[in-house]
Every structure is written in C-alpha cells, then in structure tokens.
Amino acid sequence: MRDARILAWVLADPARSAQLKPHQWTAMLTIAQAERLLGSLAHRLAGLPVPEAAARVLERARLSAEADRRQALWEAEMARRALAPLGLPVILLKGTAYAAAGMEAGQGRMIGDLDILVPRDRLDDAEAALLAAGWEWVKPDPYDDAYYRQHMHELPPLIHKGRDRMIDVHHTILPLTARQRPDAAALIADAVDLGNGLAVLSPEDMVIHAAAHLLADGDLSGGLRNLWDIDRMLREFGEAEGFWTRLLERSRKHGLTLHVSRALRLCHHVFETPVDRYLAWQGRRGDLFYVGRLLARNGWGQETAKLLRQAFYIRSHWIRMPPALLAQHLFTKWRKGYQPIR
Amino acid sequence: MKRAFSVKVGPMAFRVGSAWADPVAALERLYAGYPKPEDGIPDFTVRLEPEKPWRRWLRPSVAIRGDYMLPGAVPVSLAHGLLAAEMAMNLQVAMGERRFLLLHASSVERDGKVLLMTGESGSGKSTLSALLGEKGWRFMGDEFALIEPETGLAFPFPRPVSLKNEAVAEMQRHVAAERFGPELLGTPKGDLRHLAPPQSAIAGMDVPGRPALLLFPKFGLPRDVRPVQESEVFVRLTQASTNYTALGERGFEALTALVKAVPARAIDYPDTATALDLVESLWSDLA
Numbered sequence: 001m002r003d004a005r006i007l008a009w010v011l012a013d014p015a016r017s018a019q020l021k022p023h024q025w026t027a028m029l030t031i032a033q034a035e036r037l038l039g040s041l042a043h044r045l046a047g048l049p050v051p052e053a054a055a056r057v058l059e060r061a062r063l064s065a066e067a068d069r070r071q072a073l074w075e076a077e078m079a080r081r082a083l084a085p086l087g088l089p090v091i092l093l094k095g096t097a098y099a100a101a102g103m104e105a106g107q108g109r110m111i112g113d114l115d116i117l118v119p120r121d122r123l124d125d126a127e128a129a130l131l132a133a134g135w136e137w138v139k140p141d142p143y144d145d146a147y148y149r150q151h152m153h154e155l156p157p158l159i160h161k162g163r164d165r166m167i168d169v170h171h172t173i174l175p176l177t178a179r180q181r182p183d184a185a186a187l188i189a190d191a192v193d194l195g196n197g198l199a200v201l202s203p204e205d206m207v208i209h210a211a212a213h214l215l216a217d218g219d220l221s222g223g224l225r226n227l228w229d230i231d232r233m234l235r236e237f238g239e240a241e242g243f244w245t246r247l248l249e250r251s252r253k254h255g256l257t258l259h260v261s262r263a264l265r266l267c268h269h270v271f272e273t274p275v276d277r278y279l280a281w282q283g284r285r286g287d288l289f290y291v292g293r294l295l296a297r298n299g300w301g302q303e304t305a306k307l308l309r310q311a312f313y314i315r316s317h318w319i320r321m322p323p324a325l326l327a328q329h330l331f332t333k334w335r336k337g338y339q340p341i342r
Numbered sequence: 343m344k345r346a347f348s349v350k351v352g353p354m355a356f357r358v359g360s361a362w363a364d365p366v367a368a369l370e371r372l373y374a375g376y377p378k379p380e381d382g383i384p385d386f387t388v389r390l391e392p393e394k395p396w397r398r399w400l401r402p403s404v405a406i407r408g409d410y411m412l413p414g415a416v417p418v419s420l421a422h423g424l425l426a427a428e429m430a431m432n433l434q435v436a437m438g439e440r441r442f443l444l445l446h447a448s449s450v451e452r453d454g455k456v457l458l459m460t461g462e463s464g465s466g467k468s469t470l471s472a473l474l475g476e477k478g479w480r481f482m483g484d485e486f487a488l489i490e491p492e493t494g495l496a497f498p499f500p501r502p503v504s505l506k507n508e509a510v511a512e513m514q515r516h517v518a519a520e521r522f523g524p525e526l527l528g529t530p531k532g533d534l535r536h537l538a539p540p541q542s543a544i545a546g547m548d549v550p551g552r553p554a555l556l557l558f559p560k561f562g563l564p565r566d567v568r569p570v571q572e573s574e575v576f577v578r579l580t581q582a583s584t585n586y587t588a589l590g591e592r593g594f595e596a597l598t599a600l601v602k603a604v605p606a607r608a609i610d611y612p613d614t615a616t617a618l619d620l621v622e623s624l625w626s627d628l629a
Binding site: 022030033053054302 | 353354355357382383385389409439441588
C-alpha cells in the first residue's frame with residue numbers, strides 16, 4: 001500500500017469496505033491506528049459486516065474511544081469547577097468540544113489533552129485558579145516558559161498532579177508570532193453556551209480554528225485526523241441555512257480565508273466532502289504537496305515521503321515566526337543542544 | 343518491510359515486519375507449531391527497524407516500533423532481535439488491549455480450573471508455569487493472563503516462555519532440546535532463552551478456564567504459606583495490570599469479581615520441588 005488513501009476512501013464511504021481484501025484491511029487498520037483515526041473508523045464501520053479479526057481490532061478502538069470520551073468530559077468538568085469562582089465560562093476547543101457538543105466529529109475520536117479558551121486579560125486569574133486546584137507546570141526550562149508567555153497562543157502546558165491529565169489554556173487560536181491575527185474577542189463573544197457551565201465556539205469558528213490549526217500552525221503531523229474533523233463539521237453544518245456565507249465572512253474577519261479555502265479543497269480532495277465552490281476557490285497553488293503530506297504513510301504504518309515531511313517541518317517554523325525571531329529561537333535551542341524529535 | 347512473519351496466539355494475532363532476515367527466521371523456528379491469523383488480518387503490527395538508516399548495517403540495532411510505541415524505548419542489538427520481537431509483541435498487548443483485563447501473571451489449567459501466579463520479575467512465576475505445563479497441567483501463558491470482564495473467564499495466551507539465567511538449566515532437565523530458542527546472552531534482561539510450550543498448550547489456545555486459585559510465589563525463602571487479604575490482593579493486582587485504568591468501570595468490576603471469587607495465597611519456596619509440592623497441596627485443598 002503506497003499511502004493512506006485507502007483509509008480516506010473507506011472513511012468517506014464505509015460501504016466500500018465490502019470490497020477490501022485481507023491485506024487491504026490490514027493496511028487500512030494499521031494506518032488508521034498510526035493516524036489516530038481507528039476509533040473514528042470503528043464508528044463509521046459500526047453495523048456493517050466486517051471480517052472477525054478486523055471486528056476485534058475495531059472493538060478495541062471503540063472501547064478505547066469511549067474511555068477517552070468519558071475521561072475528557074470529566075476533565076472538562078474539573079476545569080469548570082476550578083474556574084467557576086472567577087465567573088469564567090469554560091470554552092472547550094477541539095476534541096473535548098466535539099464530544100461535549102455531541103457532534104459527529106466527536107464520534108469515536110481519540111482525545112488527548114484538554115484545550116480551553118479564556119479571555120487574555122483573565123489569563124493570570126485562570127492560571128492562579130488552576131494552580132490552586134492542583135495543576136502543575138511541566139516545562140521547567142525558563143526559556144521555554146518565557147517563550148510560551150511572550151509568543152504563544154496558550155500558557156505553557158499544565159498537568160494535574162492527581163489525575164495526570166494535561167490542560168492547554170489558550171487565549172487565542174494561533175501563536176502571536178504567526179502572520180495571521182484571528183479576532184480572539186469575537187471567538188469568545190460568539191461562543192455557544194452548552195447550558196452546563198461549558199461552551200464551544202460557534203460552528204463557523206470551530207471550522208476556522210480546525211483549519212488554522214491544520215494549515216497555519218504545525219507540520220501537519222496528525223493532519224489526516226484534523227482534516228477528518230473538518231470533513232465531519234462541514235457535512236454536519238453545511239446543510240444549515242446561510243452556513244457557507246457566514247463561514248466566508250467569518251474567515252475574512254479572522255484573516256484566515258486562504259487557510260479555510262485550502263482546508264475545504266483538501267477535504268474535498270481527500271474525503272470527497274461537498275464544499276462551497278466560491279469559498280473553496282481562493283488561492284489554489286500547492287494543494288498536491290499538502291495531499292501528499294497528509295497521506296504520507298504506508299501499509300506498515302511507516303512514515304513515507306521523508307523529504308516532503310522535512311519540508312513541512314521547516315515550513316512549520318517559518319509560518320509561525322518572523323525570520324529574526326526564528327533565527328534567535330534556533331540559536332538558543334542549538335546552544336542548549338536541542339534536537340528535534342523526528 | 344524486508345521480511346514479515348505472522349502468528350495467532352490465543353485470542354489475538356500479530357504481524358511482525360523486520361528490516362533484517364534473522365529475527366524473522368528465529369520467530370519462524372520458535373513459533374513453528376502455531377496457527378496463522380484467521381482471515382489473514384492481525385490484531386497488532388510490530389516493526390523491527392534500524393534506529394537510524396545506517397544502523398541497518400553498521401553496528402545494527404533494532405528499534406522497537408509498531409501500532410503502539412514507547413517514546414524513549416532503548417534499541418536492542420541485532421543479535422537479540424528475537425528478544426526485540428517478543429518485547430514488541432508484549433508492548434502491543436500491554437498498551438493496546440481493551441477487551442480483556444490484562445494481568446501480568448502466568449497461568450496453568452487443570453479440569454477446567456485455572457491457577458494464576460503473579461509476582462515481580464524473579465519470583466519464579468514463569469518457571470513454575472513452564473514446569474507445571476510439563477507435569478500434567480495445561481500451560482496457558484507466562485506473561486499475561488487475559489480475564490474477560492463479562493464472564494470472569496481466563497483466556498490462554500500461550501507464547502513461548504522467556505526463561506532467564508538459572509531457569510534455563512532448570513528447564514533443560516525436563517524438556518527436549520529442540521523446543522528451546524537460541525541462546526541470548528548478555529541481554530538487558532540477563533541471559534535469556536525462549537522455550538516453546540507443549541503441543542497441548544497450542545492446541546488448547548482457544549479454550550478458556552475459570553480462575554480457581556491465585557498465588558503470589560516468592561523464590562529463595564524457606565517454605566511458607568500465608569493467606570492474603572482481599573484488599574491487598576486487589577491492590578497488588580491493580581499494580582500487576584497494564585490496562586486496569588484504561589478499562590475504567592469494566593476493569594474495576596472485573597477485578598473485584600475476581601478478587602472475591604478466587605482464594606489467594608502467598609507462597610515462599612527455596613527450590614522448585616518445594617514449589618510444585620506446595621501448588622499440588624493447595625490445589626487439592628480447593629476440592
């Protein structure tokens with residue numbers, strides 16, 4: 001199996017699994033595990049006839065995703081209790097948000113850290129409240145700590161000492177050093193209250209955040225899963241009256257039109273997602289590199305396309321930092337003997 | 343991957359890909375009597391790869407990779423490639439299994455009833471299970487006991503026994519030479535040699551049994567038997583389980599049911615003859 005296309009092909013239309021031969025099942029399941037999409041695949045294949053051996057693998061993934069979901073929602077509740085005295089709504093981001101809002105994107109999804117969004121002027125209060133409730137710093141290096149506070153969109157990560165779970169407290173959705181400046185106040189103002197002290201971003205902002213996370217931040221590691229989130233959201237929200245118009249206006253407001261447009265095209269290309277033609281038409285160069293990177297894994301679960309991966313790794317630094325800051329950052333890391341973990 | 347090997351052991355199947363021929367040849371010899379995965383689809387994939395591209399030829403070292411990986415896992419020398427494969431397969435089960443509650447325990451069966459033995463490395467649980475497997479019991483596994491939460495049954499996982507240091511000579515007194523794997527000297531776990539289980543263990547790999555007795559053996563002390571309180575058994579088994587937490591409520595229910603249903607004893611023994619005698623006498627007390 002040359003790349004992860006077989007997984008995308010079956011995720012988009014699970015009935016296709018009936019055509020798979022054993023070695024294709026093996027490749028697909030292995031790739032899904034490596035891309036953290038096995039739980040999503042299990043959800044998509046639920047109720048369809050599958051070979052007995054594959055059913056065992058999928059059952060494990062289903063149980064694992066169920067445990068992730070329960071733990072993620074509990075962790076959200078713990079954060080809510082810690083922040084309640086501040087009168088702050090806990091705005092959930094990414095996986096926990098999808099699970100809490102009962103969205104299709106949350107079905108079977110593996111969920112790791114808890115990501116929340118708070119207003120930047122309340123960041124110090126939130127930090128103090130979390131520290132008082134048992135969360136602790138995990139970045140002991142003063143340079144890393146200072147870097148996060150000056151340049152990042154989130155506090156340095158905190159881990160709860162009793163439950164060993166990580167929380168990322170964001171005040172916006174992209175690093176402060178990125179070329180784009182999303183409107184964090186608007187994200188918070190238009191968040192949707194879930195009625196239990198928790199909130200999620202508006203549908204349009206959720207899509208925009210996922211697109212920004214995929215394309216304006218990072219080297220596309222785990223990108224296929226992030227793209228799958230976007231596919232699920234576009235299919236779930238796309239039917240609503242005026243969604244695509246609101247998505248376009250909102251993307252412009254956050255200065256992320258090109259990223260959202262590219263995310264739509266990649267979704268359509270990889271998962272056959274129905275998308276708005278006009279919004280998807282903004283700046284089309286280089287899509288094939290992205291597709292190649294997103295699918296760069298073989299049937300043994302090994303990473304392929306080493307050069308392309310390297311190029312996206314370098315790009316991830318370039319897009320997140322102005323050149324002078326990047327040079328300074330690399331010099332500091334080099335002096336400390338830091339090597340990127342590949 | 344250059345070479346590949348696959349095998350079914352009890353309720354799960356493995357696929358091992360290797361950048362070198364030797365580890366796969368060793369696996370094929372050691373697992374000669376085992377079935378292949380049904381439908382050709384494995385539960386877990388393992389990859390034995392050079393840690394860095396040039397380490398394929400230059401001082402070859404095997405990185406342990408697969409569906410589940412431990413960040414910072416130390417690579418193993420190619421001479422110990424078989425050990426790397428075995429460790430990698432164990433790692434997949436330890437980190438990936440969710441259907442069964444995993445106990446780091448050896449197990450043997452007689453008359454449909456299962457004896458579980460758990461303890462730290464060096465307690466002798468592997469050697470004891472292998473010995474009992476040669477003396478009228480059905481060997482079920484020396485590494486993981488698989489408890490099905492819904493039924494409380496123990497399922498076999500009869501992989502080759504990993505014998506360490508003096509245990510190798512002990513077993514050579516009881517078992518024909520052709521069932522032993524290659525000598526692996528000076529591994530991170532000491533001198534090591536694998537022992538293929540008896541044919542009866544492989545033939546019965548799909549037949550579960552009901553747990554009837556739990557022992558905490560300890561080698562190197564004068565003969566002694568002590569009851570162990572339920573609360574202590576519970577805590578020790580949570581520590582002996584690699585997926586107790588991941589199973590959540592199912593894990594808790596399965597473990598409490600096991601602790602309440604199965605009598606537990608700590609046994610100390612100075613030599614294997616004493617241990618076998620203790621096991622037989624405790625077992626006959628059950629009836």
